[in-house]
Amino acid sequence: MTDSPTDVVTMDKIVALCKRRGFIFRSSEIYGGVASTYDYGHYGVLLKNNVKAEWWRAMLQERDDVVALDAAIIMHPRTWEASGHLAGFTDPLVDCRTCKQRFRADDLKAASCPRKPSKHPGEYDECDLTEAREFNLMFETTVGPVREAGATVYLRPETAQGIFVNFKNVLQFSRRRPPFGIAQVGKAFRNEITPGNFIFRTREFEQMELEYFVPPDEADRWFEYWLAERFGWYTGLGIRADHVRLREHGPEELSHYSRATSDVEYLFPIGWSELEGIANRGDYDLLRHAEFSGDKLEYVDSSTGERYVPHVIEPSAGADRSALAFLVDAYDEEDVEGETRTVLRLHPRLAPVKAAVLPLVRRDGQPELARAVYDRLRPVAQVEYDEGGSIGRRYRRQDEIGTPWAVTIDGQSVEDQTVTIRDRDTLAQERVAIEALPAELRRRLEAPWRTPKPGAPAPQPDSTTA
Numbered sequence: 001m002t003d004s005p006t007d008v009v010t011m012d013k014i015v016a017l018c019k020r021r022g023f024i025f026r027s028s029e030i031y032g033g034v035a036s037t038y039d040y041g042h043y044g045v046l047l048k049n050n051v052k053a054e055w056w057r058a059m060l061q062e063r064d065d066v067v068a069l070d071a072a073i074i075m076h077p078r079t080w081e082a083s084g085h086l087a088g089f090t091d092p093l094v095d096c097r098t099c100k101q102r103f104r105a106d107d108l109k110a111a112s113c114p115r116k117p118s119k120h121p122g123e124y125d126e127c128d129l130t131e132a133r134e135f136n137l138m139f140e141t142t143v144g145p146v147r148e149a150g151a152t153v154y155l156r157p158e159t160a161q162g163i164f165v166n167f168k169n170v171l172q173f174s175r176r177r178p179p180f181g182i183a184q185v186g187k188a189f190r191n192e193i194t195p196g197n198f199i200f201r202t203r204e205f206e207q208m209e210l211e212y213f214v215p216p217d218e219a220d221r222w223f224e225y226w227l228a229e230r231f232g233w234y235t236g237l238g239i240r241a242d243h244v245r246l247r248e249h250g251p252e253e254l255s256h257y258s259r260a261t262s263d264v265e266y267l268f269p270i271g272w273s274e275l276e277g278i279a280n281r282g283d284y285d286l287l288r289h290a291e292f293s294g295d296k297l298e299y300v301d302s303s304t305g306e307r308y309v310p311h312v313i314e315p316s317a318g319a320d321r322s323a324l325a326f327l328v329d330a331y332d333e334e335d336v337e338g339e340t341r342t343v344l345r346l347h348p349r350l351a352p353v354k355a356a357v358l359p360l361v362r363r364d365g366q367p368e369l370a371r372a373v374y375d376r377l378r379p380v381a382q383v384e385y386d387e388g389g390s391i392g393r394r395y396r397r398q399d400e401i402g403t404p405w406a407v408t409i410d411g412q413s414v415e416d417q418t419v420t421i422r423d424r425d426t427l428a429q430e431r432v433a434i435e436a437l438p439a440e441l442r443r444r445l446e447a448p449w450r451t452p453k454p455g456a457p458a459p460q461p462d463s464t465t466a
């Protein structure tokens, strides 16, 4: 199934391209892999790093009311009592006594029975499903003696709680007052009953979370503000505006802590699915941690003596899911002179490699000059040198990894110290002096960019910083 009639992308094509080009592959493959667990190879690391860097840029560099944090994955176990995860972070599951498989009871229609021809669990006469029981999604592990709770600890199922328990610390040293935020990027772990759809749902993933603390009477306004900000982040990085939307949760869908939640959803090949949740969490978290720790978690204005427990707006995104959305949105195929060209039309700031330096042939001084050009561009951006195989094959390889520009060194280059720059999207070639190349690459990286795919957003006026 493709996501729109004009779109050629499928999840299978993305999985195949990621494997073929070494972005993402199955984990522990030599042992047969681990279900729904993936490793990132060279280009995958560069892409995901760029996604996270863009998130940090939007959260820190472009504003002055957010500070960074990197809290530990293993936290005091009381954290999860206070947050409600120990009691309530569960999915209902059923076991089938016949096929010995486990399914999410609230989503049987999305699951398929392993018996062929495939049907949903419970639909064959022989299906013998147990009653649903609640299954906690937190991974448990053991460390040396821990006060009160013995030795059981949990791998954090979200990064957010690391921020709440550090609220007092950060308030003290950051010299901020509400409205202000604490941002964190890091791994989270959930023992999902039905992971799947490549890196969309895995048991180990990375989150990019902001907790934005505001005066209680400003919470509604800031909630609206963050909805717009976060929506704009995706379109600013090239996601087609008609492939991303905000969806408000109905009352029955709201988490126990949430006063309002909207999801940013992307039109994946599997249909509209959550990319990011934005929640108005009220004062729930700070009050709970104050209650369980005995510490006061509030803001006190030293000049007026005013004190209050801030309310929290939380935009919570997934780095892997975002990377998948950027890949899906970028994937394109076009017919060039009777051949299909596969190309990732990634925003240049997200592209793993910004420019490839390619000598046309491996003689006549071209490789030497190309190496010199490569060395000049390396301080500017992530660039790659490639002299192996025909120039056509090398272009195709760079197109598939989404490299926006190919710098080609040819016979003329050796004579007059100029090169051509080939544009990934338009295939236009422009001749430029080698002397001017570093500045030209910088200029192109800073210029607004929009995808040539239909349904593209308008260029963002603020997307011009390198």
Ligand code: ATP
Binding pocket: 158, 190, 192, 199, 200, 201, 202, 203, 204, 205, 206, 207, 274, 275, 276, 277, 316, 317, 318, 319, 320, 321, 322
């Ligand atoms: P879902 O409904 O898809 O399970 P959620 O509502 O439980 O997601 P949140 O707790 O709001 O997710 O987490 C915030 C973000 O973290 C999600 O929007 C998603 O991008 C990411 N995320 C959550 N669970 C996973 C997972 N198992 N694999 C990959 N990313 C995830």
